[in-house]
């Protein structure tokens with residue numbers, strides 16, 4: 001978007017893609033899929049100290065039909081994998097996924113037959129957050145990176 005004129009004659013020109021992406025990136029509705037300790041760290045992210053509402057992502061939803069940003073936090077076992085996929089499928093488009101922490105991103109230190117070795121085997125991941133657990137600043141950084149990604153997406157991409 002570009003401001004094309006002064007305040008004495010205010011008007012702007014932009015593309016529909018840019019305008020919609022701008023609205024989308026500042027109105028993310030998170031769905032926490034927390035299974036372990038990383039989920040506790042997420043409580044700090046949405047608390048007043050870190051204040052994720054500065055980024056327009058404070059409306060935590062517990063229904064996939066009302067959310068567009070899935071945050072997977074913690075160990076995902078093979079038995080949970082179909083449930084995670086079902087939750088993802090229930091979210092309307094457009095939707096994005098953040099994998100928070102070592103366990104969600106790679107299985108962490110649970111390198112065994114019962115644990116999914118990275119949720120990208122189950123759902124497409126947009127942003128990975130390193131750490132065990134990641135600090136709230138890292139999660140906020142991930143939201144910021146996701147916003148940048150969204151601002152380059154087009155309405156046609158969102159199906």
Ligand code: SF4
Pocket residue numbers: 036037038039073074075100101102103104108131132133134
């Ligand atoms: S990455 Fe670390 S803090 Fe997060 S769920 Fe796994 S063990 Fe817990």
